[in-house]
Amino acid sequence: MRNVRLIARLDVKAPNLVKGIQFEGLRKLGDPNDFALRYYREGVDEIYYEDIVASLYERNSLLDIIEKTTRDIFVPVTIGGGLRSVDDVAAALRAGADKVAINTAAIKNPGIISDVARRFGSQCMVLSIQAKSQGDSWESYFDNGREHSGVDAVEWAERGQSLGAGEILLTSVDQEGTGKGFDLSLLKAVSDRVDIPVIASGGMGCSQDLANAVKVGGADAVAMAHVLHYGICSLPELREACRLEEIPVRHSMHVDSERAA
Amino acid sequence: MKSVTVIDYGTVNLGNIVRGLERVGACVRASMDSDEVRQADRLVLPGVGAFAAGMAELSSRSLDHAVIEAAQAGTPLLGICLGMQMLLDHSEENGSHRGLGILAGNVKVIPREGVDGSKRRKVPHIGWNALQYPPNRSHWQDSCLAGIQHGEFCYFVHSYMAVPENPNHILAQCNYEGLAVTAAIGRDNITGLQFHPERSGPHGLKILKRFINH
Numbered sequence: 001m002r003n004v005r006l007i008a009r010l011d012v013k014a015p016n017l018v019k020g021i022q023f024e025g026l027r028k029l030g031d032p033n034d035f036a037l038r039y040y041r042e043g044v045d046e047i048y049y050e051d052i053v054a055s056l057y058e059r060n061s062l063l064d065i066i067e068k069t070t071r072d073i074f075v076p077v078t079i080g081g082g083l084r085s086v087d088d089v090a091a092a093l094r095a096g097a098d099k100v101a102i103n104t105a106a107i108k109n110p111g112i113i114s115d116v117a118r119r120f121g122s123q124c125m126v127l128s129i130q131a132k133s134q135g136d137s138w139e140s141y142f143d144n145g146r147e148h149s150g151v152d153a154v155e156w157a158e159r160g161q162s163l164g165a166g167e168i169l170l171t172s173v174d175q176e177g178t179g180k181g182f183d184l185s186l187l188k189a190v191s192d193r194v195d196i197p198v199i200a201s202g203g204m205g206c207s208q209d210l211a212n213a214v215k216v217g218g219a220d221a222v223a224m225a226h227v228l229h230y231g232i233c234s235l236p237e238l239r240e241a242c243r244l245e246e247i248p249v250r251h252s253m254h255v256d257s258e259r260a261a
Numbered sequence: 262m263k264s265v266t267v268i269d270y271g272t273v274n275l276g277n278i279v280r281g282l283e284r285v286g287a288c289v290r291a292s293m294d295s296d297e298v299r300q301a302d303r304l305v306l307p308g309v310g311a312f313a314a315g316m317a318e319l320s321s322r323s324l325d326h327a328v329i330e331a332a333q334a335g336t337p338l339l340g341i342c343l344g345m346q347m348l349l350d351h352s353e354e355n356g357s358h359r360g361l362g363i364l365a366g367n368v369k370v371i372p373r374e375g376v377d378g379s380k381r382r383k384v385p386h387i388g389w390n391a392l393q394y395p396p397n398r399s400h401w402q403d404s405c406l407a408g409i410q411h412g413e414f415c416y417f418v419h420s421y422m423a424v425p426e427n428p429n430h431i432l433a434q435c436n437y438e439g440l441a442v443t444a445a446i447g448r449d450n451i452t453g454l455q456f457h458p459e460r461s462g463p464h465g466l467k468i469l470k471r472f473i474n475h
Contacts, residue, residue, distance in 0.1 A: 002438065003414075005388050043462070045389055045416075071280055076416060076460045093274040098460060121310040123385055123418045166385055195373070197387050220383065250389040250414040 003248045004214050005045040005221035006238060007199060008228055010035060011052045012081075014061050018052065019226050021177035023145040026052070029229050036069050039228060042235040045250055046076045048101070048169070048223055052144055054082025063095040070096030080128050080169070086115050093120065101169050103128035104142040107149045107156075110163055117164030125167075126199075127160035129153050131186055132173040138186050145173040157190045157198075167197045169223065175203030177226060182209055187217025199223050207233055207241035214247050263473040266301035268328065268344075269293045270318040278307045278341065281459030285470035295327035303473060304328065304336055308343030312352040312368065312421070315343050316360065325361060332363045337450050339405070339472050345446065345453030346423055354421050363451055366425035375439050382438045385420040390435040390456075392444050397428060404432050405452045405472045406445060413464050415444070415456035423455060 010017050010032050017032040029035070036047050047069075051062040066079055079092045080101030089100045105112050106127060116125040130145050131138035131153035138153035157168050170190055172183035182203045191198045197220035200213040204224045213219040227233045233241075242249045265282050267275055269291040282289045282305070292298060306328060308315050319325040332338050340348045349360045352368035360368070371384050391412045394400075401407050417435070423443040425431055432445040432452075446453040452472065458465035 002383065003389050040462075070277060071284075074277075074281055074284070074459060074462055074466055076418075076457075094276060096274075096276050096280070098277065122420075123309065123387065167387065195381065195383055196385070197383055221388070251391075251412070 002220055003250055004219070004242065005199075006210075006235060006249065007046045007048050007221055007223040008036070008039040008044045009048045009050065009201060009223040009225040011050050011225065012062050012065060013053050014051070014065060017229065019177065019229055022173060023052070023176060032065055033069050033072075035229060037072055039235065040073045040075060043239070043250070044075060044235055046078065046221070047073065048078045048080070050101070051079070051081030054104075063091060066092070066095040066097055078126055080126070085112070086119055089116050089120060089124075093124070099124045099126050099167075101126040101128040103130060106160070107140060107142050107151060110159065113160055113163040113165050117166070122164050122166035125165050126169050127157070127165035127167070128169040128171070129156060129160075129190075130171045130173050131183070133183065133186070138189070141173050145176065153186070154189045154193055158193050161194045161196050165196060167199060168194060169199045169201055172202040176201075178203055179205030179226060179232075181205060182213045182217060182219075184212055184217045187213060187219055191218030191220075197221060205232070207238055210238060210242065211245040211247060215245070263303070264288045264290070264301075265303045265305055265473055266297060267291045267305045267307060268298060268319075268324060270315065270322060270324055275307060278305060278459045281466060281469050282473065285466050285473060287469075287473045293322050293324065295323045298324060298327040299331055299334075301331060301336060304331055304338045306338065306340040306344035306347065308341065308345075308347065310343060312343065312346060312354040312360070313356065313358045315347055316358060319347070319361075329361055329363060332451055335450050337472065337475070338363070338452070340453040341459075342419060342455060342457060345455055346421060348446070348451065348453045349423055349425065352421065364425055364430055364446060364448065364453070365427060366423060366430070366446075368421050369424050371420055371422050371437070371440065371442065382440065385418060386437050386442065387418045388416070389414040390417050390437060390442075390444070392433045393435060395428065395431040395434050395441075398432070401432065404445070404447055405454075405468050405475075406433060407471055408467055409464060415458070415461040415465060417444075417456045419455060423453065
């Protein structure tokens, strides 16, 4: 089995870290850099920043935040939200991101997936899918779960892979921010269909949800926000929980980066 | 201060490797000038993306010959990810492409099939994996990995893997779903890392620190 990645998801409305429920009712939580640094020191595997207002180039935008964060954080950083072109992706990578997650622009122009993969490599191109349940299927949404596309989420994942996406970030719009667990049928439907890694996102409330996402849903990685931001679980606790569930993860490392380096 | 030249061949974002090297005390210069590469105290060859594109960018700037000459002259050289794969003779990524040939060996695709033929191994290999001694090694004291524990985790993202001709040139490997994947290669002044030390937390920084201080 692969080592499951624990990813901290930071939704940013610059300059603040925010968190909502089903992408609505946002609360300000503080400086995203403080949270990112804490998670790094607790041994997070990756950090995912999402600019929820897609204001990439405004003053004090997410790109400025990333530039500052990546001076102190030496794990992979992904950025999403508002990336519309290959040039936007280049700007994100220059600011210090390792990968980009694209949703809206890919739905409007699927060719951007291939363009980004060709220019920067598939490993850099994460297809972000916001899926909302429609009975026995799921529809892809965009603009933070506000607009629907008419595109079937599972088929979209498969097409994204064939266009060159290296990973799928799969967020359940229904579960997002509820803490009631991931949409496991959605996860399973997508991870059964694609060969590339699938990141579960939206709904994590406790360590059991993480175990279910991996064991039932087939997730390769788990993105979590409010369980970390509100201190419901710490990363060392989650690693311990994974070990008890026999889910392989990176060894726990409490990090004092200055000393260890 | 230890000075390091990071080879800039236009295809990659150099920010994070530069920040990583600076964090461990290096004076870093990014350069696409072949003379500067020849004269560098230490060289880092970074890289993400496709093998053929990387080689084409290197040769269009005459950096390929400069790197080979510097390596022959004994300059400490660290290749990372694609930069490591390009140290070898040849890659089968999207066809058949010649590498720098600094270390004998080839770059092959990571097979999706497991040993039992049925298992589906995900490619690319993305994520943290533990560094292990290859069969003929029991320590890393003579390499950039000195001070790293057997079983330490580093961050990988790749679809192709290095297969050096001489097994003694494999410094470390990792187990990716039953497959031994080369994680680090080297001899004398040459080191190649498949994983990203600049994305592998404090232990990755430790490897960079060792590189700039030896």
